Amino acid sequence: MTKKALIIGAGIIGTSTALELARRGWLVTVIEQHSGAAQGSTARTSSVIRCHYTRSEAIVLAHEGATLWDNWQAYLGRSSTRAAYHKTGVLFLMRQGEGGPPSESLGVKAEMDQHDLDNRMNMMQQAGVEAAFMNQKTLADFLPCFDFPEDDVVGIWEPNSGFVFPPVDSVLDLQQAAELAGVQFKFDTKVVNGASAWKGERRWIQSVTVHNDDGAQELQADVVVNCAGPASHHINLAMHCPLGIATAPQRQFICEATWVNPTSDVPAMADLAEGFYIRPHEEVFKVGAALAADHVNFSTDEAGLITEREKEKFEKRVLASLRKRAPDIEIADVQTKVAFYDWSVSDSYPILDGTDVGGYYVAIGSSGAWFKSGPVIGQVMAEMIHREGHGDTNRDFVLPFTKNTLNFGDFSVRKRLA
Ligand SMILES: Cc1cc2nc3c(=O)[nH]c(=O)nc-3n(C[C@H](O)[C@H](O)[C@H](O)COP(=O)(O)OP(=O)(O)OC[C@H]3O[C@@H](n4cnc5c(N)ncnc54)[C@H](O)[C@@H]3O)c2cc1C
The missing domain is CATH 3.50.50.60 (FAD/NAD(P)-binding domain)
Structure with missing residues (x-):
């Protein structure tokens, strides 16, 4: 039956x-x-598709996701679809140091030591994810549209990652x-x-x-x-x-904007050092927060507690971080919105x-x-x-x-x- x-x-x-x-x-x-x-x-x-995680099973799950989005029409058995995968590549920026506590917000660490970095690259390689390690010099040569003033900044570059639009x-x-x-x-x-x-x-x-x-x-x-x-x-x-x-709902702010001067060489990125991430699409450019420190309020009834002042504070901080790292990116019509994650508390x-x-x-x-x-x-x-x-x-x-x-x-x- x-x-x-x-x-x-x-x-x-x-x-x-x-x-x-x-x-x-x-x-x-x-x-x-x-x-x-x-x-x-x-x-x-923000529909960013990336494979960088601290656990191998999460890398495997994410890699299958990226590959499926890249074959979206074949997966659905259709010759045309409303949404598409934009393979811009995704850059994760971190600091190389002693290795701080893991940023559980994104399943990655904002500061990693050599052992962690090697381990991460190995796990990604084993799952079949194409990824390259970059230091300050290679980052500056590769992405002239960004500034990399810190000598301890390191990046993990995933060329086959990107984002889905419209999600x-x-x-x-x-x-x-x-x-x-x-x-x-x-x-x-x-x-x-x-x-x-x-x-x-x-x-x-x-x-x-x-x-x-x-x-x-x-x-x-x-x-x-x-x-x-x-x-x-x-x-x-x-x-x-x-x-x-x-599990619990967790409040998040996210800036949506239009991208005034789009250039083709801006990837999606999560800058754990500066605490923001971007999804570079002309119609809806997104800037979100990327640090564990933003993820503290577990509550089921926060909706009434969101104030204009909080939104403004978030917007100011996250856009200042974006400007510092990517001074050439110009965005307009910024609107800060609120959304909830379904958070696994542990x-x-x-x-x-x-x-x-x-x-x-x-x-x-x-x-x-x-x-x-x-x-x-x-x-x-x-x-x-x-x-x-x-x-x-x-x-x-x-x-x-x-x-x-x-x-x-x-x-x-x-x-x-x-
Ligand atoms: C600001 C923000 C940025 C994000 N960025 C990314 C990103 O870049 N990359 C990424 O991979 N993920 C990202 N995510 C996470 C991703 O969007 C979520 O993991 C995913 O959308 C969750 O989908 P879902 O179907 O579980 O939940 P939902 O989309 O919330 O769907 C749950 C549905 O259940 C319905 N429902 C609830 N209760 C009931 C009920 N009692 N009866 C009937 N219906 C009910 C709701 O109305 C809702 O439609 C982001 C999330 C947010 C909020």
């Missing part, structure tokens, strides 16, 4: 998971509280492919509760209750997947299934896992960094769910583009708590 799945949330991760489950023969419904897809965290993403349209591409594969999207519909029942020694998910203009409705399913982004913790509570690792890696409740899965805690692998996470989740639903205990998954292997336990709660 065809198995039924309910996906909570139509961001990049929910829409991707829905498409991939439908490709595996499941009957899938996506429940989304907003009137369309990609209106949560995904609406504000929201990439989710609409996924939605269209999902609908063609039979997925039903229920918009303006909010999940408010879940029900489970004991079967033998384990509780199993049975249904979720949703609210929309027609009132309350109970939807039955074999599987429910929490892809609710910054609301993930609330959904876990609504499903009566708190996890061993907490680190910055996603939680892709089953739970104590049979049939209830989570693809959450993407911590401001996993748009890049949204469609890969969709495949990992769908494959995990499909195999478990058919009694297949093999937990290794060969990623289709890079042929690297991920284990379903790599982003599990258990591994993190071990």
Whole structure:
């Protein structure tokens, strides 16, 4: 009998998971509280695709993401798509020193010693990521549009990385492919509760209750997947299934601007030394913050606490950092916006896992960094769910583009708590 799945949330991760489950023969419904897809965290993403991480499994996940975006039309089986991958290259700048604490905001360190740098380059090489190490001189020769006054500045350059534009349209591409594969999207519909029942020694998910203009409705399913982004913790509570690792919404500021003097040689970059990152697109040039120090306020109800003064302070600081590093870049019409990450409180890696409740899965805690692998996470989740639903205990998954292997336990709660 065809198995039924309910996906909570139509961001990049929910829409991707829905498409991939439908490709595996499941009957899938996506429940989304907003009137369309990609209106949560995904609406504000900078969509920078890079592979530099502190953990090898994260590099593997990111590399598959970059390769998939580079083959976006082939992945969707289409000859034209709304969104495209811009392979500008991505530069990560750090300081070479004794090695400070890891910046968990981006899964990388703002200061690295030689051992860390060698280790990082090795892990990237092993995963098949093309990357080059640069010192102050090679950086200055390679990117004359930037200033590199510090003699301890070092860079890791990824020539095949870049960004997706427009990111929201990439989710609409996924939605269209999902609908063609039979997925039903229920918009303006909010999940408010879940029900489970004991079967033998384990509780199993049975249904979720949703609210929309027609009132309350109970939807039955074999599987429910929490892809609710910054609301993930609330959904876990609504499903009566708190996890061993907490997630929380985390407030972020992001500047959006138009790029007045675009030149072709500006890559996407994350400058950990100066504390900012850029996505260089003419229509929506983005400048965000890139230091762990910005990521401190874990709260579920911060929205009312955002003041104009805070926005102005952020804008002033982040734009001053940009001007210092890249004095030739001219931007205008800067607007500072607010968005929320779904943060894995103990680190910055996603939680892709089953739970104590049979049939209830989570693809959450993407911590401001996993748009890049949204469609890969969709495949990992769908494959995990499909195999478990058919009694297949093999937990290794060969990623289709890079042929690297991920284990379903790599982003599990258990591994993190071990
Ligand atoms: C400012 C910013 C910059 C970023 N930059 C990058 C970057 O450069 N590179 C990168 O890889 N990643 C980046 N990210 C992270 C990336 O955007 C996120 O990891 C990704 O978009 C998360 O997608 P998601 O589908 O999990 O969540 P979301 O897009 O938030 O989707 C969750 C959906 O669930 C819905 N939902 C929640 N509760 C309910 C409910 N009860 N009932 C029904 N629906 C519900 C929400 O409405 C929402 O649409 C950035 C994020 C932000 C905010």
